[in-house]
Amino acid sequence: MTKFRNTWVEINLDRLAHNIEVIRMTSEKSIFAVIKANAYGHGDIEVARFLETLQVSYLCVSSLDEAVHLRNHQITTPIIVLGYTEPEYLSEAIDRNVTCVVPSKEWLVKSLSLNDSLAKLTLHIKVDTGMNRVGIKTIEEFEEVLQLSKLNMLNIEGLYTHLSSSNFIDRMITNQQISTFQKFIDSADLNFRWVHTSNSDAALSLGKLDKHSNAVRCGIAMYGYSTFDTGLQPVLSMYCGINQIKNLNPGDRVSYSATYTAINEETIAVLPIGYADGLDRKLQGYNFHINDVPCEVVGRVCMDLIMIRVPDHTTVNDVVEIIGKNSDAAFMAEYLQTISYEILTSVSPRITKRYLLHGSHYKTINERFD
Ligand SMILES: Cc1ncc(COP(=O)(O)O)c(C=O)c1O
Structure with missing residues (x-):
């Protein structure tokens, strides 16, 4: 009996550790652990606490709400909000030491107009290489964002993109996205501390093809699932x-x-x-x-x-x-x-x-x- 109803999930942290090890060994990159949506149902606080012991480099969430929830529970690992953060709330991100994402020049201009301490915020720029969801789509806009960042002495710590079809055996779309991303990297006169491209399936299948990144952003593989059979264990x-x-x-x-x-x-x-x-x-x-x-x-x-x-x-x-x-x-x-x-x-x-x-x-x- 667990609490007062005889219904429970069992979450095996040994398996989570095993899966992290599989991702580390296969990708040979630092791990950004995706724990949005209550750690894919596994309980974000306990999973975050455990991941801190495994020394992941970042915790990824989808909203500032999720990030604040983690900080309220004494999670100290760097946290990035992968989703859209309303410029009105960036002071909260600064206070909580939460990294946010620059999804467009428009967002950056608005954020600068609303916050005179934006330089205190850690930022990663999101490039849209073909998903047509969040992110900057043209090199021109990217360069304008970089110029604005320089002018305002912003802390641009990272650059990333998201792959739409890393579950496909045929890598045509993934290769296109990677080569587009490479063009953005080449056009920037900035060294990013973090460059991240791969989600779980890419981290487990691309190997050295993801040569420009130094981290992988993994969710589902951590919890034991992937299109590619690499000995993961359901948690x-x-x-x-x-x-x-x-x-x-x-x-x-x-x-x-x-x-x-x-x-x-x-x-x-x-x-x-x-x-x-x-x-x-x-x-x-x-x-x-x-x-x-x-x-x-x-x-x-x-x-x-x-x-x-x-x-x-x-x-x-x-x-x-x-x-x-x-x-x-x-x-x-x-x-x-x-x-x-x-x-x-x-x-x-x-x-x-x-x-x-x-x-x-x-x-x-x-x-x-x-
Ligand atoms: C931007 C971004 N990165 C990484 C991930 C993690 O993906 P996966 O669970 O396939 O590893 C997600 C998940 O939706 C995401 O939206």
């Missing part, structure tokens, strides 16, 4: 207990809208987990596992409850594996026609997290109570 598993066992007669219907009808005499288990915990309603028909035996989700997934068809000998003391060795997040993602990122980031903070370290239980966190 998060999800389990729950059983609230009730029910015997069904042929013709009995289960859950809202009666989408499941028992054909035979069947046994079902009622589980204390639902879509409000991050499990997709389309999981009807998917298998959870009890003692490695697949048990089908029957009837609609409810907000807080799910029913599964179980072997007759099942008891309320059995543990149900929802994400684990029998079906990991990638497997569930495939069933739902999505990606492991969405499965992991959907894990609700209302689920208790049990952290494992050195092979045994280390800490239990429920964000409602801690």
Whole structure:
């Protein structure tokens, strides 16, 4: 039992350390650990604390809110906000020693007009090499940003871009992006302390092709998933207990809208987990596992409850594996026609997290109570 509900995720920090080591060995670069979105559902504070012991060079988040949350919990490693920071709030970033991103000249001009102490802010320039999302798209705009930075004695610490298709075996798009990025690097009369290009799949597959960078920005690989099989280990598993066992007669219907009808005499288990915990309603028909035996989700997934068809000998003391060795997040993602990122980031903070370290239980966190 974890806190007051028998539903929990297990987060194995030994596996996280293993994955960091895989990324380090494969990329031979410093690590910028991406812990946005509550560390992809793994709990940003505990993951950040652990990553500090592994001496990653930077923690990456998506908003100033996420960065402030980390600083409020005494995280001292450099933090970069990869997303757009409203120029109005940059003084908060300066006070918290949080690095921000220059996404455009327009942003920089506005930021300079609103802050007379912008030189105190650490900045990385984001170049858009083909994703057509955040970033500077032309060399002209880039040069104007560099000039403005020089004029105002800004602390431009880094330069980066983001790859759109590093999961493709065919590197055509990645190569195009890298060569565009190289042109930006060549045009700058500035030595950047940090240059970073690769996300997880690129870090694990590009090797020396990413020769202009000295760091990789990795999220999903740290948590155990990649398109490329490099011996990563999934960090998060999800389990729950059983609230009730029910015997069904042929013709009995289960859950809202009666989408499941028992054909035979069947046994079902009622589980204390639902879509409000991050499990997709389309999981009807998917298998959870009890003692490695697949048990089908029957009837609609409810907000807080799910029913599964179980072997007759099942008891309320059995543990149900929802994400684990029998079906990991990638497997569930495939069933739902999505990606492991969405499965992991959907894990609700209302689920208790049990952290494992050195092979045994280390800490239990429920964000409602801690
Ligand atoms: C700018 C940027 N860099 C790096 C990452 C990490 O990507 P991945 O989880 O594939 O390593 C993300 C994730 O969305 C991102 O937006």
